[in-house]
Amino acid sequence: MGHVTTVTATATTDREIRTPAEVRRAKILAIVYLLLAALTLWAFGIGSEGDATFVISRPGDTFEVGNIVVPAAGLAYVVSAILAFLGARQWLRGFGSRTNLVLAIGLGLFALSFLAWAAAGTSFSLVGMFQEAIKRAVPITFGAISGVLCERTGIINIGIEGMLLGGAFTGAIVGSTLGAAAGMVAAALVGGVLALVLAILTVKYRVDQIIAGVVINIFVLGLTSFYTSQILVENQQLNDAPIMRAFEIPLLGDIPFIGPVLFDQNIFVYAMYLLVAATTYGLFQTRWGLRTRAVGEKPRAADTVGINVFSMKYWNVILGGLVAGFGGAYFTIGSVGRFDENMTAGRGFIGLAAMIFGRWHPVGALSAALVFGFADSLQVKLGILETPIPSEFLAMAPYLVTIVVVAGLVGRSRPPSDYTAYVKE
Amino acid sequence: GGDDDSGSADTKICEVTDVGGVDDKGFNASAWAGAQRAAADFGADPKVLESQAETDYEVNLNSFIDEGCDLIVTVGFLLGDATANAANANPESKFTIVDFAYDPPIENVKGLVFNTDEAAFLAGYVAAGTTATGTVGTFGGINIPPVTIFMDGFVRGVRYYNAQKGTDVQVLGWDPDTQEGSFTNNFESLDDGRAFAQSLIDEGADIVMPVAGPVGLGSAQLASELDGIYIVGVDVDGFEADPNNASIYLTSVLKRIDNAVYAAADEALNGTFTNDLYVGTLENEGVGLAPYHDLADMVPSDLQSEVESLRDDIISGAVSVSG
Amino acid sequence: MSDRPDLPETPPEQPGMSSFFKDLTGAGSQINWRANVLVPALAILSALIAGGIIIAFGDLDTLKLWGSDPGQAASDTLNRLGDSYVALFEGAVGGLGPISETLTRAAPLILAGLAVAIGFQAGLFNIGANGQMLIGGMFALVVGFQFDLPTVIHIPLAIIAALIGGAIWGGIPGFLRAKTGAHEVITTIMLNFIALRLVDYLLTVEFFQLEGRNDPVSKSVLDSARYPKLIDFINARYRVHLGIIIAILAAWFIWWLLYRSTIGFEFRAVGANPDGARYAGMNVVWLIVAVMAVAGAMAGLAGGDQVVGTLGRATPGFVGVIGFDAIALALLGRSHPFGVVAAGLLFGGLAAGGQNMQASTDVGIDIVQVIQALIIVFIAAPALIKAIYRVKADTEAAQVSQGWAT
Amino acid sequence: MELELRGITKRFPGVLANDNVNLTIRSGEILCLLGENGAGKSTLMNIMYGLYSASEGEILVNGEVVHFDGPGDAIAAGIGMVHQHFMLVPVFTVAENVVLGVEPTKGPGGILDISEARRDVTEISSQYNLEVDPDAIIEDLPVGLQQRVEIIKVLFRDAEILVFDEPTAVLTPQEVEEFFSIIRNLKADGKGIIFITHKLKEVLEIADRIAVLRRGAVVGEADPSTATEKTLAEMMVGRPVVLTVDKGPAQPGEVVLEVRDLDVLNVHDHLAVNQVSFDVRKGEIVGIAGVQGNGQTELVEALTGLRESVGGTVRISGQDFTNASPRQIHKASVAHVPEDRQRSGLVLKFTLTENFVLDSYYDEPFSHGIKMNWNRSRQEAERLIEEFDVRTPSSEVMASNLSGGNQQKVIVAREFGRDVELVIASQPTRGVDVGSIEFIHDRIVEERDNGSAVLIVSSELDEVMALSDRILVMFAGRIVAEKRPEETTNAELGLYMAGSTSEA
Numbered sequence A: 001m002g003h004v005t006t007v008t009a010t011a012t013t014d015r016e017i018r019t020p021a022e023v024r025r026a027k028i029l030a031i032v033y034l035l036l037a038a039l040t041l042w043a044f045g046i047g048s049e050g051d052a053t054f055v056i057s058r059p060g061d062t063f064e065v066g067n068i069v070v071p072a073a074g075l076a077y078v079v080s081a082i083l084a085f086l087g088a089r090q091w092l093r094g095f096g097s098r099t100n101l102v103l104a105i106g107l108g109l110f111a112l113s114f115l116a117w118a119a120a121g122t123s124f125s126l127v128g129m130f131q132e133a134i135k136r137a138v139p140i141t142f143g144a145i146s147g148v149l150c151e152r153t154g155i156i157n158i159g160i161e162g163m164l165l166g167g168a169f170t171g172a173i174v175g176s177t178l179g180a181a182a183g184m185v186a187a188a189l190v191g192g193v194l195a196l197v198l199a200i201l202t203v204k205y206r207v208d209q210i211i212a213g214v215v216i217n218i219f220v221l222g223l224t225s226f227y228t229s230q231i232l233v234e235n236q237q238l239n240d241a242p243i244m245r246a247f248e249i250p251l252l253g254d255i256p257f258i259g260p261v262l263f264d265q266n267i268f269v270y271a272m273y274l275l276v277a278a279t280t281y282g283l284f285q286t287r288w289g290l291r292t293r294a295v296g297e298k299p300r301a302a303d304t305v306g307i308n309v310f311s312m313k314y315w316n317v318i319l320g321g322l323v324a325g326f327g328g329a330y331f332t333i334g335s336v337g338r339f340d341e342n343m344t345a346g347r348g349f350i351g352l353a354a355m356i357f358g359r360w361h362p363v364g365a366l367s368a369a370l371v372f373g374f375a376d377s378l379q380v381k382l383g384i385l386e387t388p389i390p391s392e393f394l395a396m397a398p399y400l401v402t403i404v405v406v407a408g409l410v411g412r413s414r415p416p417s418d419y420t421a422y423v424k425e
Numbered sequence B: 001g002g003d004d005d006s007g008s009a010d011t012k013i014c015e016v017t018d019v020g021g022v023d024d025k026g027f028n029a030s031a032w033a034g035a036q037r038a039a040a041d042f043g044a045d046p047k048v049l050e051s052q053a054e055t056d057y058e059v060n061l062n063s064f065i066d067e068g069c070d071l072i073v074t075v076g077f078l079l080g081d082a083t084a085n086a087a088n089a090n091p092e093s094k095f096t097i098v099d100f101a102y103d104p105p106i107e108n109v110k111g112l113v114f115n116t117d118e119a120a121f122l123a124g125y126v127a128a129g130t131t132a133t134g135t136v137g138t139f140g141g142i143n144i145p146p147v148t149i150f151m152d153g154f155v156r157g158v159r160y161y162n163a164q165k166g167t168d169v170q171v172l173g174w175d176p177d178t179q180e181g182s183f184t185n186n187f188e189s190l191d192d193g194r195a196f197a198q199s200l201i202d203e204g205a206d207i208v209m210p211v212a213g214p215v216g217l218g219s220a221q222l223a224s225e226l227d228g229i230y231i232v233g234v235d236v237d238g239f240e241a242d243p244n245n246a247s248i249y250l251t252s253v254l255k256r257i258d259n260a261v262y263a264a265a266d267e268a269l270n271g272t273f274t275n276d277l278y279v280g281t282l283e284n285e286g287v288g289l290a291p292y293h294d295l296a297d298m299v300p301s302d303l304q305s306e307v308e309s310l311r312d313d314i315i316s317g318a319v320s321v322s323g
Numbered sequence C: 001m002s003d004r005p006d007l008p009e010t011p012p013e014q015p016g017m018s019s020f021f022k023d024l025t026g027a028g029s030q031i032n033w034r035a036n037v038l039v040p041a042l043a044i045l046s047a048l049i050a051g052g053i054i055i056a057f058g059d060l061d062t063l064k065l066w067g068s069d070p071g072q073a074a075s076d077t078l079n080r081l082g083d084s085y086v087a088l089f090e091g092a093v094g095g096l097g098p099i100s101e102t103l104t105r106a107a108p109l110i111l112a113g114l115a116v117a118i119g120f121q122a123g124l125f126n127i128g129a130n131g132q133m134l135i136g137g138m139f140a141l142v143v144g145f146q147f148d149l150p151t152v153i154h155i156p157l158a159i160i161a162a163l164i165g166g167a168i169w170g171g172i173p174g175f176l177r178a179k180t181g182a183h184e185v186i187t188t189i190m191l192n193f194i195a196l197r198l199v200d201y202l203l204t205v206e207f208f209q210l211e212g213r214n215d216p217v218s219k220s221v222l223d224s225a226r227y228p229k230l231i232d233f234i235n236a237r238y239r240v241h242l243g244i245i246i247a248i249l250a251a252w253f254i255w256w257l258l259y260r261s262t263i264g265f266e267f268r269a270v271g272a273n274p275d276g277a278r279y280a281g282m283n284v285v286w287l288i289v290a291v292m293a294v295a296g297a298m299a300g301l302a303g304g305d306q307v308v309g310t311l312g313r314a315t316p317g318f319v320g321v322i323g324f325d326a327i328a329l330a331l332l333g334r335s336h337p338f339g340v341v342a343a344g345l346l347f348g349g350l351a352a353g354g355q356n357m358q359a360s361t362d363v364g365i366d367i368v369q370v371i372q373a374l375i376i377v378f379i380a381a382p383a384l385i386k387a388i389y390r391v392k393a394d395t396e397a398a399q400v401s402q403g404w405a406t
Numbered sequence D: 001m002e003l004e005l006r007g008i009t010k011r012f013p014g015v016l017a018n019d020n021v022n023l024t025i026r027s028g029e030i031l032c033l034l035g036e037n038g039a040g041k042s043t044l045m046n047i048m049y050g051l052y053s054a055s056e057g058e059i060l061v062n063g064e065v066v067h068f069d070g071p072g073d074a075i076a077a078g079i080g081m082v083h084q085h086f087m088l089v090p091v092f093t094v095a096e097n098v099v100l101g102v103e104p105t106k107g108p109g110g111i112l113d114i115s116e117a118r119r120d121v122t123e124i125s126s127q128y129n130l131e132v133d134p135d136a137i138i139e140d141l142p143v144g145l146q147q148r149v150e151i152i153k154v155l156f157r158d159a160e161i162l163v164f165d166e167p168t169a170v171l172t173p174q175e176v177e178e179f180f181s182i183i184r185n186l187k188a189d190g191k192g193i194i195f196i197t198h199k200l201k202e203v204l205e206i207a208d209r210i211a212v213l214r215r216g217a218v219v220g221e222a223d224p225s226t227a228t229e230k231t232l233a234e235m236m237v238g239r240p241v242v243l244t245v246d247k248g249p250a251q252p253g254e255v256v257l258e259v260r261d262l263d264v265l266n267v268h269d270h271l272a273v274n275q276v277s278f279d280v281r282k283g284e285i286v287g288i289a290g291v292q293g294n295g296q297t298e299l300v301e302a303l304t305g306l307r308e309s310v311g312g313t314v315r316i317s318g319q320d321f322t323n324a325s326p327r328q329i330h331k332a333s334v335a336h337v338p339e340d341r342q343r344s345g346l347v348l349k350f351t352l353t354e355n356f357v358l359d360s361y362y363d364e365p366f367s368h369g370i371k372m373n374w375n376r377s378r379q380e381a382e383r384l385i386e387e388f389d390v391r392t393p394s395s396e397v398m399a400s401n402l403s404g405g406n407q408q409k410v411i412v413a414r415e416f417g418r419d420v421e422l423v424i425a426s427q428p429t430r431g432v433d434v435g436s437i438e439f440i441h442d443r444i445v446e447e448r449d450n451g452s453a454v455l456i457v458s459s460e461l462d463e464v465m466a467l468s469d470r471i472l473v474m475f476a477g478r479i480v481a482e483k484r485p486e487e488t489t490n491a492e493l494g495l496y497m498a499g500s501t502s503e504a
């Protein structure tokens, strides 16, 4: 009967058919390309004169590299032509599995043309901007990885924002009193404790996961604000942590452009690289990873082969909390040494978006976080290139990007988990 | 209401903060410092109510009125209306409001405003004379007058220097003519302080004036990690307010809110209270330029003396800062 | 048929309070006091206790004292707590003034709470009340200062504007959720930030700014559009205004909508079982947009309450954190409109009381935030309460989320 | 080895699922466990497998009392289970699923040794001739193969006692035969086997011993050599039962449902319904037979507006209803009994009244404008409860508090309660006890005789045979055969269901 059933194998046929939904989405995407093309042409091309000078090395780099000079208008014409082509091709054939890649490239080109327009007539430092982009991606990445760890075991962690904030707060206080190292450890631990609370609420008491997460956010925000005004204001010495300085990695740091951008950063950035590598390997190459994903995808199946679903969930969520807590320390120990009320300003949620954008994969999460970091550093940069765009709108950029990304991609990405609370009689 | 008897007998100096809170390292804080100093000197006790939201102003003012405060200090334009209403409803209480002026003036309210641009002008002049890269920068918290007046003065100071010396020192981050520039859009994120300073530095600025309360501390932090980068502090003397990074404050644009509040308290508690508008100027030292402290030898002595004479010219009106 | 239990002889339900209780108790036949009254009450109690501990830790001097003189420290701490909570209580209900203040603060809380509760009822988590309030407020503002009309027209017009503004800002995430599966939790939060910046910007625009000033303070709403105060004839300071009445009417309307109208039936069906709703021929996509729009409209009304009611103008971030308190409030009210009213009054009291507590003791006002968060923890996990107090209540934890993608 | 369950009792909120059950199983024998839906069979097995913990009673292995904290312990004790609903991770490969929980690792930090896993799988499959590709992704495999993976999983953990919970429910008769030969091998290999089913024929064919459960209690054991289907059925239900549906011949009238060249995609965007065409006439019952997952679900969803079709047309009473909305189709007086009552047929958190008007609330008399008329709705609810004998204390209890069968009755009542021209019912009696089955079958025939066109989709071959006037067999998204029940046999249909195409 073997052969009989193999006939049954899949009810597919050679006839290639796309769902109406797919077709619709493809067309919409195509229209987006065309609009971008038009915008590029009209806003950045026509009537903009002057060259944009992109500085891609810093004084004192081992290898000084010349600046890139591009005519803003010219670039705009080229880019809009390419975008138009992509749009047409998208409409007619689509890009199949490479759709997202192409989209990323398209948006990248658009951003480039935008920069050239903004910098037309002046010069500005790409190195600086990308360096900043990496820095700003750090807490987002930690948040996103924390999300990946939790969601791969079937727990949505909306509480990342709170865990970051808790980590920042603890990092500041413990860092001020016992030193940076202790501060980072303590920050991670606090994240872990908050995660434990999340785990208990969702796994043991089966509280709605999103409610539980939001509770953690509100609670941490209230608590840190309360103690900030109650204690830190009078006792500034408690809010004055040592700061991790950037240090250049030998050799790697000397590579033109790449070097200063990637390898002249502080410990948190390097920790981020390690974390991404470690989680990727762990999730997909180890026993722990296999079990974690099994528990997320189908808890009862894992249970029936004797995997302790609950403890897997607990440990992974706690692990996620440790990651988020440590990431939170970036805001204080990794950046300015001082805690301020609600200083995470929504980075935790952007981290969630990055996780989704990154399809619950650590590397994806990192890339997504870099996109947000870029948007974020872009708005900083644009403020000083007298663009006609009001700063309030520039400040919206990261949030707008988040919405666009989530709306554009989550629809098509399937979460790796069954998020319903696992019940065991 | 919020009346409790504890010490309603003795005199009180009471501050209602705006939503920034008393620990904003900005004008709420310096007003509070003035109130506390006055309270100490005149044997009153200082009280503060933090406002969490717009809706709190009225209530906070009322509870202080009920407490019979001898002077109620309110801070910032956000409290403009609330203070006016409270003052009109309670003619017997005395008020003073920071960074706000009524016209026509209200009987029992003393407005405290500052020609910060006079001092910022001097700072700009110093910066222009000190920069090694020929580029200086500034950024603000939110695009509102109390902030941008610093930036106006700073930029005009630089331009004045260029005009005098025929140099071409650039100022990044603010254009007094279009009133657009670089803003963090918050007064909290020190990380933004770093980022905004960094991006100015990337474009070659070596002297940065952050006008965003505590956000500036981030910039100072960054400067202390790099070499050849200096900060111009605002409101208070960064050298004292931020001891960790004291050494990188070239100077600071002083806005002596504390002195003004102190003076108002003095009037209120010693029966000389008037509603005459107080305008802090270089002349009455309501605004000023902080000493160069450790960096004194970085500022050439002739530049220092030019600054001195420039101050006199501004006071005398020979030089206009609103250029 | 013989072994089939007889139906109770109760006559068919009449709309009204009895059915209100039925709604309140899910669909159970008799009132579930334990689940809907006792547990929330205990949750509040627990939150106050936990809050007390947190307050105690907020006082370093006393903490140090524990080492040297525990007795003294203990009594200090207790006094401090005593004073704090007494002040809290007095500030909430200690006289006409406090009550007026409580009601003033309850109004926007109730409306924003409805905005969240409607979402819950339909299985959507609307964290965007703050943004929706801001936009609704700005809409009302424009009507408020732009047109000069007789009150009877002006106020309703401002209200409509607020509803529209909020509905738009709420409808966007609804649309995104329905069409692209973008989860409303993320989109609404992002829209909060965006609304905040948008208001900052608008307040720098000539059209909105107060004549002759360029502070980010809007023109003042004309008196003809201001909600009339209710008891200011007793004391000019009693600022409770029409808003509270509007809030209660809105709650009643939402109750009617949810439990007496076909639309509400669809809302609840989508929330309880989207597949079932589709099977039953409901247009789930449209419904999600509609739910979020209605929710947004309620939040918009809350924003309007602030602008044309309490403040009379707009300033940066003029709604504070009401939109977030609303989440706690909706959970506490078990997402039932009348429960929301009760919870709103409670939180209004907490806010007014917290104000007073700050004024008469040195306990910072953020503690109110903490207490509210604690209340949700306990509400969200009734099992917790049951475990602590050994209550037998068949409450199951509130469920709202439907995973990420739809 | 010998495994004994002693005095096992299991209570769920509101249910006594197992009631003081005693049971013994030894190596080298096949014990059949028989019982209607909800009799407590799965529960009992889950307890034996450490998934549930018993409220009372104990488990003994070779006379020793053992205590299972989880499946891990049971597995260690040599117990293996193939669950009623497969316990495989859909996105994992066969190999990953087999080794999950006992993964071979290399080096430190538990690095997976997947090639080792692959070898183990191929080894076992060759030993018991259960060929399957170790690298195939589970969700791409048909149920038949998925079941093999489950068996391999159990053998990989070298279990001595193997439990199969309704393994044949999803198999064609041929696959069943294949499966039986597999478990005969296992038995010969000295394994003890517990085999759960509702299907009396199978029991008589394979069992060494038979134990019957009713309402959670063992109501007796039977000897396969002496027992007959009828006696077993009576033991199961506790009263005499009619095993056939009595219905007169059909008088087909004009075409009501007309389907032409219909193409429908499944969730994975594979073509699940492929160029399907058929008619259903007034006054006839057309039954669609087929192994689950051959496109029946997608077909019904397309017909009822729940899924967009990508090609072909659907006409109802002459009008075009291709990709019409569920509401439009409902208005065309079509009744739809959905495949999964809990997922789509009911809103469990709603009262019965609300559920009874779930798809007709939008119209008079249940609503006027946007105002619901709850009094009227409630009267309707009570009428239907009365007429369809739904066992419930009142019309105001939540649907979730009803038993599966009664929940099904609620749906049937709602859909048949109004006069309709077309009835589309999938798995109308799934998870429903024999008593209710009789009832629902009678109602379906009654609808036919009242002149409705009826389309039945069921994976229960017997049900299709009993009800249908015409039978269509679906395989791999195509209609591969059309037969009249009187001119065919289970065996023949089974062949078509397994993919051998019609030469008729």
Ligand SMILES: Nc1ncnc2c1ncn2[C@@H]1O[C@H](COP(=O)(O)OP(=O)(O)OP(=O)(O)O)[C@@H](O)[C@H]1O
Pocket (backbone or CB within 6 Å): A425, D012, D013, D015, D016, D017, D035, D036, D037, D038, D039, D040, D041, D042, D043, D044, D084, D431
């Ligand atoms: N998790 C649960 N919670 C509450 N009741 C349950 C649960 N699981 C099963 N039951 C009830 O226990 C009884 C026995 O269920 P069980 O699944 O063991 O029946 P079964 O004999 O396996 O039926 P079937 O033949 O349909 O599989 C039923 O009344 C069922 O409703």
Ligand SMILES: Nc1ncnc2c1ncn2[C@@H]1O[C@H](COP(=O)(O)OP(=O)(O)OP(=O)(O)O)[C@@H](O)[C@H]1O
Pocket (backbone or CB within 6 Å): D012, D013, D014, D015, D037, D038, D039, D400, D401, D402, D403, D404, D405, D406, D431, D432, D433, D436
């Ligand atoms: N999951 C459950 N949770 C709570 N109560 C349940 C559950 N399942 C069943 N019950 C209760 O147990 C009673 C018996 O349900 P059960 O499913 O055993 O009926 P059954 O024997 O399977 O009958 P049917 O064959 O009609 O499903 C039902 O009336 C229901 O109230």
Ligand SMILES: [Mg+2]
Pocket (backbone or CB within 6 Å): D037, D038, D403, D404, D405, D431
């Ligand atoms: Mg059942």
Ligand SMILES: [Mg+2]
Pocket (backbone or CB within 6 Å): D041, D042, D043, D084, D165
């Ligand atoms: Mg079963």
